Amino acid sequence: MFARRLLILAPTLLLLAGCDIPGLGPDPKAVQREADAKATGGACRYAQRGIEDCYTLNPKAPKSAVFDGWKEMDQYMRDNKIEGAPSVIPIPAAAPPEGSENKAAAETEEPKPKKGKGSDKH
Known part of the structure; x- marks a missing residue:
């Protein structure tokens, strides 16, 4: 009886060993993202960019x-x-940081004379 079960079970297991069962492999999106990142790194090297520049751009x-x-x-x-x-x-x-533009513009402009009540009198 045991040999009979083994004869039936062995070919079934061999057939299942060659199957790709969905959900057991790596996530296809993660694999694609890794491949894209490797291609990006290779392209950066070919374009003579430093690795730090490549990180910054991507x-x-x-x-x-x-x-x-x-x-x-x-x-x-x-x-x-x-x-x-x-x-x-x-x-x-x-x-540049947001506040630096206004500060730089203020430094380059010449000070304007203030107009007030007393400036119109001669």
């Missing part, structure tokens, strides 16, 4: 995956003696 990308892509592209470019192509798009300058 704040939502996982830093570890960006670094992995940057590092892989760096090694590939060194092994194959490939020169990077400089980026055409400039890195945006950091915006």
Whole structure:
């Protein structure tokens, strides 16, 4: 009786071993996000951007995956003696704090004479 169950159970288990059961693998969105971040890191390296600039320009990308892509592209470019192509798009300058614009404008303007009750009299 035990051998009969084993003969039925063994082929069934072998068939199930080759199946992809939904929900047991990694999340496809997470896998895609990691792949995109690695591609971004590789593109940054090819564009001759530093890793810090790459992090700044892509704040939502996982830093570890960006670094992995940057590092892989760096090694590939060194092994194959490939020169990077400089980026055409400039890195945006950091915006000054909100209060600094008014302060800078006030410093550059010349002081205006105050008009009051006594200024019109001669």
